Amino acid sequence: MDIRSSFEALDKKFTAFGGLTGGGITRLLYSKEWSNAVHALKETLEKDGFETQFDSVGNLKGRIEGSKYPEETIMSGSHIDTVVEGGHLDGQFGVLAAVVAMQSLKAEYGQPLRSLEILALAEEEGSRFPYAFWGSKNFFNLADKADVDAIADGEGVAFKDAMRESGFDYRTEDNDYNYIKSFIEVHIEQGKVLENEKKSIGVVNGIVGQKRYTVNLKGEANHAGTTPMGLRQDAVVAFSKIANQLTDRAREIGDPLVITFGRVDPVPNTVNVVPGEVTFSIDCRHINQDELNQFAEEIDTCIKHVSEEEGVQYDIDLWMDEAPTLMDERLVNEIQKAAETVVGESEWKLMSSGAGHDSQIFAKYIPTSMLFVPSINGVSHNVEEETNVEDLVKGIEVLKQVLYQLAYQA
Template identity: 45%
Template sequence: MSSLILEKLQWLAGYGWDEQGGITRLVYSDAWQQAQQALKTWLEEEGFSVEVDAAGNVIAWIPGAESPDEWIMTGSHLDTVVSGGIYDGQYGIVAGALAIAKLVKEYGAPKKTIAVVAFAEEEASRFPFAMWGSKSMFGKATIDDIKGIKDTAGLLMEQVIKELGYSGTQEPRKQVEAFVELHIEQGNVLETEEIDVGIVHSIVGQRRLRITVTGEANHAGTTPMAYRKDAMKTASLMVNRLLSIADEWGDPLVATVGQFELEPNISNVVPGSAHFTLDVRHIDEQSLEEAANKMIAEIELIAKDQSIEVAIETWFSSQPVQMNERIIQQLIQSCKKQKIPYKSMHSGAAHDSQVVATTVPTAMLFVPSKSGISHSPLEFTEEKSLIQGMEVLEDTLFRLAYEGDKN
């Protein structure tokens, strides 16, 4: 018989289940609305007070008996990528709700208000604006910041929001004094090292660039090598150098060229242009900036050497964020109390905690991902790990909301 956490994950996954065996629950879609309503109903049945805010975030809470205006919050995001797995995002929501419900059943009302949130959007899978839910909730974005943003069908994000009855603008949640996010790792570190829990000390900053290399398309047979302006050759030299820089720099810097396109992309034509992306990440802002600047300089140097034009656009940038040391220590104590092996680690992926941490003391807890696979129907975490993560979260929430440890 499966555990309650797994049963609830499978239940919620039913809203957005697709033919590939994954979940497609893009923000504000029909599947997303159905999941939001089902989640709201379940939380109300569990005794939570529930609110849906101006962005569609679902906030459910149990009022504090002594300090109702001081909130301890957990949760994650409700949306998914196209054909995602059943753990990414919704595990943190379901586990948070179950942990709170269990605490209330065993110990009664907490001293401080304890809450779980289902952020409306984190993935940027429908609209190119990541972590809209947490940004809206904590005063980092309003409806004005998403003007002109469209999905692939040409629908404006701001219009979709308003048609669903949301304003998209609200006052920041200032009563939250601590936030703890439980999430699958989405990498293979914990599994490889055979460690049960990861306690996140920082989340990487990112620089994402688009590079366009412009040469001259020409006949593959009649154009001598010395006379060519081959965009493919130049772009290849760039990619090789960029990844070499990352290798030389070493951990925790990572660099990825994830997209590469040629024009005209014909077998017997020298490519006239090449387009590729560069994703650079590091936990230290100065190192990230230095690495990104070095890579840009190398791109420009290679273009000059090859007598080729290049255009570089930085289309996304985020700063590294440190998690709150006091809450980290609470997580560590919870692991030690339950004799659960843990590892202090950074997150190479962005999460809502990265937004929340800029205004609220925040910490993150990881459980292993099978083979590091995520954003896929093959995403998998052992039931034992799901339960362990929830138990560490539960004990930490008890320390914060019932014992009233200050952060």
């Protein structure tokens, strides 16, 4: 079985579900495009001899029963949804990589000793509805009906209506996941590290923790021409000082700490009025919990100090506080060995993930690991998202080697 041609054929087939004229995909949870994709995947797996099953919310599993230890399952996969005007690799590559790797193993070695399962998670991105990780949170019985029962998308379509229109519904019974012995997720890096360092494979040892804030500063709106500089309570000036000081401090501390001010909403946001109010976001990430907590203290101190200095009031809302997630050491070692076999010692890198993934949910309950392939120019969540096909094939070959060791070796 030729891995490259098999992957390219599947990628072309599934990119058509939500495919855009200018490239890329929009495939949102419980949309027609999403529904067509998951049912086509189910049909594809069944034609190749996989036993398939949807759970209540739309997570799809494809299974090859093990001959000697069928109750022990090795699983691989990712999410099937995309962001709006996203690429064809984020999520989809992890699903198709698992399909191709398991198809190749079955063709070459026959039935495994331990069961193999592909998992296509219903949703990870949170792009249609204001809720992320719906697939993996339901997989581990974490999702709460109350969290989504009253939400709707930007068109006013209720979450529960879209779900039921697609043929799915709320989970009524807890899923059993204790039979899964290992989960491996393959993903594009979504950054420039591997490309810049000319590495073909990233072996992921952890996923960064994240703290996200919404900060509101209130000063005084006033006339831009008649209010002297020394008498202003300019909320945007206060914001700019906070952003500059914290950015400089993050650069001083250095990698892997990152801070981002992604959204800024000044009021009244007009050319001839001193802005009296601004609301902005802060996204801060680090792989080390202590370092992340320490920088969070600096964030609070900086906001309070600058606000007092500029004569504005402040409100700080820490609305996300996710701890770093470490991957399973044994599985990380397996991926390292496989990477050395497939690409050689000089072409892989041990690294952390700066983005969130389904694996951070999985790792809390079962042994989990990830591997990355490079992203051209680090572009993702964009129709220009791309990876050289040679690197995609290497990623599939590394996954195949890991699955062989875990499922076919005694």
